[in-house]
Amino acid sequence: xxxxxxxxxxxxxxxxxxxxxxxxxxxxxxxxxxxxxxxxxxxxxxxxxxxxxxxxxxxxxxxxxxxxxxxxxxxxxxxxxxxxxxxxxxxxxxxxxxxxxxxxxxxxxxxxxxxxxxxxxxxxxxxxxxxxxxxxxxxxxxxxxxxxxxxxxxxxxxxxxxxxxxxxxxxxxxxxxxxxxxxxxxxxxxxxxxxxxxxxxxxxxxxxxxxxxxxxxxxxxxxxxxxxxxxxxxxxxxxxxxxxxxxxxxxxxxxxxxxx
Ligand SMILES: NC(=O)c1ccc[n+]([C@@H]2O[C@H](COP(=O)([O-])OP(=O)(O)OC[C@H]3O[C@@H](n4cnc5c(N)ncnc54)[C@H](OP(=O)(O)O)[C@@H]3O)[C@@H](O)[C@H]2O)c1
Numbered sequence: 668x669x670x671x672x673x674x675x676x677x678x679x680x681x682x683x684x685x686x687x688x689x690x691x692x693x694x695x696x697x698x699x700x701x702x703x704x705x706x707x708x709x710x711x712x713x714x715x716x717x718x719x720x721x722x723x724x725x726x727x728x729x730x731x732x733x734x735x736x737x738x739x740x741x742x743x744x745x746x747x748x749x750x751x752x753x754x755x756x757x758x759x760x761x762x763x764x765x766x767x768x769x770x771x772x773x774x775x776x777x778x779x780x781x782x783x784x785x786x787x788x789x790x791x792x793x794x795x796x797x798x799x800x801x802x803x804x805x806x807x808x809x810x811x812x813x814x815x816x817x818x819x820x821x822x823x824x825x826x827x828x829x830x831x832x833x834x835x836x837x838x839x840x841x842x843x844x845x846x847x848x849x850x851x852x853x854x855x856x857x858x859x860x861x862x863x864x865x866x867x868x869x870x871x872x873x874x875x876x877x878x879x880x881x882x883x884x885x886x887x888x889x890x891x892x893x894x895x896x897x898x899x900x901x902x903x904x905x906x907x908x909x910x911x912x913x914x915x916x917x918x919x920x921x922x923x924x925x926x927x
Contacts, residue, residue, distance in 0.1 A: 668813040674699055676762075676810065679737030680706040681730055681752065682744030684714060685890045686766050688721055689792035690741065693818050701726070705733050709748070737761060739810065740779070745893050746770050746925040755779040762810055768835040768897050769925030771828055772806065785811040788834045789820055790841055791891035794878050801874045803834030803867075821874065823867055833865040835922045836915050839898040840875035842891045843914070846905050849876045857912035897922050 678694070680687045683706035691704055705728040708714045718724055734740065734755045739762045744752065746769040757763070757780040765775050765786045772784045789795060789802035798819035804811075805825050815822055825831060840849075847854050849872070862869040880887045892898045900921035904914025 668809055670813075670817070673810065673813045673817065674703065676703065676738045677736050678704050678739045678741060679728070679733035680704070680741045680743060681733060682742065682748070683708050683718065683723070683726075684743065684745075685792040685893075686789075686795070687741065687743040688717060688723065689795040690743070690766075690818065691723060691726070692721060693795055693798075697817050699817070705736070707733055709744075734761075739764060739814070740781075741765075742767055742775070745896065747895060749775075749778070752778075755781075757781040759783045762808055764811055764814070768838070768893075769922050771831075771926055774926075783808065786828075786831055787811075787815065787820070787822065788831060788838050789822075790838050790875065790878055791887075793880070793887055793890055794841065795820070799878055801837065801871060801878065803831060803837060803871070805831050823871065825867070830865055830867075832919055832922050833861065833868055834871075835897045836861075836901065836918045837868065837871045837875065839891065839901050839915075839918055840872055841878040841880075842888050842898055843901060843905070843911065844876065844879045845888060846902075847911050849879075851911075853911045857910070857915055860912055861915060896925070 704726050706726045707728055707730050730752055742765040746767045749770055759782050761781045763779050763781045763784045768788055775784045776782050785806035785808050787802050787804045789800040794800040800820045802820050802822040803825050804822045805828050858872045897918045901914045901918040904917040
């Protein structure tokens with residue numbers, strides 16, 4: 668797909684927090700027309716300050732308006748907040764791209780009304796900003812592929828949605844590596860064990876090694892964490908003395924909880 672064609676789409680980002688704003692900033696860096704991007708958030712002053720600092724105030728819209736005008740709708744609210752947004756009454760003309768962990772395509776289709784749903788789970792916002800993001804994608808759509816390419820996201824397609832559960836923990840690995848070296852026996856063992864169930868895990872885990880920041884700053888880690896999310900569950904495991912494997916399984920379990 669030609670970039671000019673892609674740029675004609677009106678993109679609406681529901682939930683412009685860490686991931687949502689990283690996506691917008693990357694799109695603007697790639698010359699996506701400012702006027703074709705709209706965003707919403709939930710009223711937090713902290714988020715507004717970021718939106719202001721990033722010069723995105725003119726993009727602020729409402730969920731009702733965004734749902735009406737967007738041909739590409741991006742869902743980047745916390746999984747726990749998705750239900751509360753309510754039904755969208757869309758049809759298949761709207762491409763819905765969900766960045767949410769946990770919520771499966773069937774539930775997204777039901778709530779949005781569009782059967783044109785793609786799920787992607789990338790590594791954290793800083794990795795998107797640095798054009799280094801690694802991701803897993805479920806679903807097939809030419810426009811979505813063009814968008815992910817534009818965002819420089821290095822993604823693998825998974826064959827079935829069950830595998831997105833493992834992708835949700837891949838997205839957390841750069842943070843895990845800030846705490847426990849990827850070369851440690853414990854980490855290697857964890858990755859091998861999980862790869863028995865999801866063989867692509869090995870390759871993705873390797874790619875995540877290049878995402879460890881030089882300074883393992885708390886800021887880098889905090890941007891990876893969606894409160895109550897999968898990364899948080901894994902870190903809770905590590906903080907309470909569990910092994911890397913046990914902590915990753917806690918992340919998998921949290922992902923399952925979020926989906927129910
Ligand atoms: N962070 C990561 O590294 C990462 C990686 C992969 C996938 N994800 C997924 O990406 C999603 C977003 O994660 P995040 O870390 O960016 O979370 P976040 O920083 O908490 O951002 C979520 C945003 O959603 C907004 N929101 C909540 N309810 C809303 C509503 N009803 N209408 C409009 N906006 C609403 C929040 O607004 P307020 O700020 O006003 O509360 C917030 O700005 C999650 O589903 C997560 O599973 C995250």
